[in-house]
Amino acid sequence: MYDINDKGMWVNKKIIIGSQDLLTIIDGNNDFNQTWGRLFVEGIEGEASVEEIIKRINYLFNAPFGYKALTDEAHCDGHAEFKRFGEHCAIGSKGQKYHPSLLDVFLGVDERLMKGMTPHLISHSISTSPQFDSHIGNIIRRGIKRAFLCGWAFTHCVGDAACAYADQWVEEVYIVRDATRSVLVPGLPPLEIPQLMTDKLHLHGVKFVLAENLVVA
Numbered sequence: 001m002y003d004i005n006d007k008g009m010w011v012n013k014k015i016i017i018g019s020q021d022l023l024t025i026i027d028g029n030n031d032f033n034q035t036w037g038r039l040f041v042e043g044i045e046g047e048a049s050v051e052e053i054i055k056r057i058n059y060l061f062n063a064p065f066g067y068k069a070l071t072d073e074a075h076c077d078g079h080a081e082f083k084r085f086g087e088h089c090a091i092g093s094k095g096q097k098y099h100p101s102l103l104d105v106f107l108g109v110d111e112r113l114m115k116g117m118t119p120h121l122i123s124h125s126i127s128t129s130p131q132f133d134s135h136i137g138n139i140i141r142r143g144i145k146r147a148f149l150c151g152w153a154f155t156h157c158v159g160d161a162a163c164a165y166a167d168q169w170v171e172e173v174y175i176v177r178d179a180t181r182s183v184l185v186p187g188l189p190p191l192e193i194p195q196l197m198t199d200k201l202h203l204h205g206v207k208f209v210l211a212e213n214l215v216v217a
Contacts, residue, residue: 009202011174011209016217019066022144022170024126025057025109026151026158026180027073028102031088031095033152038095039088041153043181044190054101056179056211057150061105063216067142069111069135071126071151071161072098080120089116111135125160127167136168146172148214150179159197166204175201177208 031037033050043049048056061068073089074096075081081088089096098106106112115129126132139147147165149158158180166173182194 009198009206009208011207012213014213014215015174015209017063017065017148017214018217019064020143020145021065021067022139022147023060023063023065023068024147024149024151024161024165025061025068025070025102025105026126026149026161027071027089027153028057028098028106028151029073029089029095030097030099031093032073033099034095037088039085041181042184044184044193047154047181047194048178050181053150053179053181054099056176057102057105059211060148060150060176060179060214061108063214065148067111067139067144068109069113070106070109071113071115071129071157072096072106073116073123073157074114075116075123076119078119079116081116081122084122091117111138124157125164126157127161127164132164140169144170146170146174148174148176148209150176150211152180153183154180155182155185155193155197159201162201162206163204166206173204173206174209175206176211176214178210 074091075089113129113131116123147170
């Protein structure tokens with residue numbers, strides 16, 4: 001449904017969510033998930049729609065994760081990413097705000113990590129946030145063992161954030177694959193696009209799971 005060759009990365013059993021689990025929602029900004037957004041993530045055939053992703057994020061947010069965080073992309077004027085992707089998520093713009101249907105999530109998380117404010121730094125990964133080191137300290141102190149990621153976009157910020165967690169103290173890292181979608185890349189066949197990220201995630205030991213398999217005890 002999602003990947004050509006998942007290298008056995010799917011976890012198809014139920015996972016009980018609890019106090020040692022982290023939920024991180026990546027970049028729910030309007031510019032990524034609204035059709036009028038400046039960098040709307042179109043997804044590929046077989047991936048979840050924006051509406052489905054938002055519904056699943058809200059479902060996950062209400063599960064008993066021990067810690068909940070989100071990233072908020074906010075670019076300063078003249079940011080380096082604008083040359084490659086066009087202007088998006090400019091600080092204070094309508095596109096930089098979180099999707100209205102994710103407002104409860106935005107207001108209710110334990111931690112909000114800002115990224116994209118350093119002019120020369122491509123800010124796909126959560127590790128580019130100046131708060132990342134303290135964030136890792138926070139989850140270590142809370143005994144977090146597993147991280148679950150969702151949001152926008154699988155091929156860029158979600159995937160790179162998962163790799164960043166896997167490189168830290170988190171024992172298991174999962175992407176909720178039906179709560180994220182891919183960016184189309186000109187010149188590449190659609191099904192090859194997520195496969196490139198899948199190969200990278202495999203090297204970092206990241207696993208895939210469906211939202212319905214994350215359950216409450």
